[in-house]
Amino acid sequence: MAKLSKAQKKQVYMEKLSALIQQYTKILIVHVDNVGSDQMATVRQSLRDDLAEIRNIILQNKSPAPARLGVIAPVDVFIPPGPTGMDPSHTSFFQSLGISTKIVKGQIEIQEHVHLIKQGEKVSASSATLLQKFNMKPFSYGVDVQTVYDDGAVYDAKVLDITDEDILKKFSVGVANVAALSRATGIITEASYPHVFVEAFKNIVALVIDTDYTFPLMQNIKNMIDNPDAFAAPAQLPTTDTKQETKKEEAKKEEEEEEEDDEGFMGFGMFD
Numbered sequence: 001m002a003k004l005s006k007a008q009k010k011q012v013y014m015e016k017l018s019a020l021i022q023q024y025t026k027i028l029i030v031h032v033d034n035v036g037s038d039q040m041a042t043v044r045q046s047l048r049d050d051l052a053e054i055r056n057i058i059l060q061n062k063s064p065a066p067a068r069l070g071v072i073a074p075v076d077v078f079i080p081p082g083p084t085g086m087d088p089s090h091t092s093f094f095q096s097l098g099i100s101t102k103i104v105k106g107q108i109e110i111q112e113h114v115h116l117i118k119q120g121e122k123v124s125a126s127s128a129t130l131l132q133k134f135n136m137k138p139f140s141y142g143v144d145v146q147t148v149y150d151d152g153a154v155y156d157a158k159v160l161d162i163t164d165e166d167i168l169k170k171f172s173v174g175v176a177n178v179a180a181l182s183r184a185t186g187i188i189t190e191a192s193y194p195h196v197f198v199e200a201f202k203n204i205v206a207l208v209i210d211t212d213y214t215f216p217l218m219q220n221i222k223n224m225i226d227n228p229d230a231f232a233a234p235a236q237l238p239t240t241d242t243k244q245e246t247k248k249e250e251a252k253k254e255e256e257e258e259e260e261d262d263e264g265f266m267g268f269g270m271f272d
Helices: 006-023 037-045 051-060 088-096 125-133 157-161 164-185 190-208 216-226 240-266
Strands: 026-032 063-065 077-079 101-104 107-110 114-117 139-141 143-150 153-156
Touching: 026 051, 051 143, 051 157, 077 125, 088 101, 088 107, 088 125, 114 125, 143 157, 153 157, 164 190, 190 216
Parallel strands: none
Antiparallel strands: 026 143, 063 139, 077 114, 101 107, 143 153
16 A cells, blocks of 8 residues: 555545534544553543543553653653762763762762753763663653643633633623613613612611601501610520539639739738
8 A cells, every 4th residue: 555645644634533523512622742552442431421530540541651762851860969879880871971070988979969951952871871770760651731622612621621610710700790780870780780789778777767667667667766675686695504613613713813812911922
């Protein structure tokens, strides 16, 4: 079979993507780099839930990996100071990397924090060898979800981080803003109805408070004004347990006072 050109590969890919969109209502478009077949199989087995849950499972399924020669570093790599466990014969190797060392108790010791590999740089042969000697696996690789297709809508995967609480909070803020704008402009909206009713009731109370006209809610207010004591919360009467505790405290205080008097005279405390 003849090898496909780049344009032909794109055409085949688009045809396959179009067929998948027609077959499935929910699709995650991911970026895969340095991921083994076993790890991919584990990810595929977990794809049986809501899109947000699937994305969380995918992000959690990452495995540590060594820094191989020529790989673009996804993160910065640092070497901490301290003993390396290597004999002095490896000193020239550290010098080639520009790492300051000294010999302590027959082994090489790194003197300061070393920024070995910067993010976005290619891993050199010396850096890869050093990390291999330290048995360090500074990188972690997994499936990175980039785009979501959901029933005809296409959006960034970060949208899946939005929770129901976030939506409710934003909705509440929007309703409050609409209500404030409605009250300021005098245009009544559903968001401002509660405020309109409260303000209307206050105006009615102010008009009829000193008149004989009344209605059930108004009558309650008039009763509170005429006899406020009737609506006051009754004071809590002391219980039997409370009385007993009070008596015990008073008796204890009397005993302490008697002890102080005895010490003052019998112990000659007044004239020492």
